[in-house]
Amino acid sequence: MSDIETGDAAGSLEFEYELDAPPEKVWRALNIPELRERWLPSGALAQPEPVSSVPGEEVRYRIREDEPPFLESTVTFTVRPIDEGRTVLRIVHSLTDERLSGKPPAAANDACFAVMLAA
Template identity: 40%
Template sequence: MNAGKPSEASPDALEFEYDLAEPPEKVWRALTVPELLAAWMMPNDIRPEIGNRFVFAGTEAAIECEILDAEPERLLRYSWREQPGDDARQDTLDSVVTFTLARTVSGGTRLRIVHDGFAGKAMPAVAMAGAGCRLSLGLHGRAKPVAANLPNTLLLAA
């Protein structure tokens, strides 16, 4: 399955697309440099190399990930395995996150984010994720509101 293509994402995928002024090099750094990624997500030890396993230090439990695909400044895909953080939720959340970057005519980036297999199992976590992450790129009215864990620090820090 290629979650980076809209036609192949599952029905329970969360999908977002944005046109960003920043070039793909800067967006790639924000997604793959541990300190920059931690500024808007969670502490982590990511290395964008296929097969590399890394962990996000979640608030309730660690989120175990593995790099499934990495093409610098073009594509980053990793598995997302979240163990239940409380006794009420018994199922493990196994999903895949895909970031697709494409240079725009103006030199910016068209960023597509797909979190496949997430929404159907984790609707309570959707609210938690929104509350736990800063959700603004500081677009100041020039585009639609930004969601899906894209904070101002994602690009400012890179």
């Protein structure tokens, strides 16, 4: 296995790995609950079934943090063959919790402008 690319795009983390395994084997590890449980425990999933799936190519799960504030995110796994018996696994982890949308709260010491006017 080799890490061939990592990136960060607007609220998401992206990783790409070259695996010495055929795409079918990687796909099974992503989709068969007994195999997936070895590296992604069911307790980490916000729901046990995928949000979406394109068989043999891409699967998307909702993940929930196990500690407060229990934020939710979406992880998309994409499988692509590259050579005989080798696969590229692309993982995109996007923070999608609705509680984080909208305008961020104002700082507790947001009186800065009033203090500047008083000076």
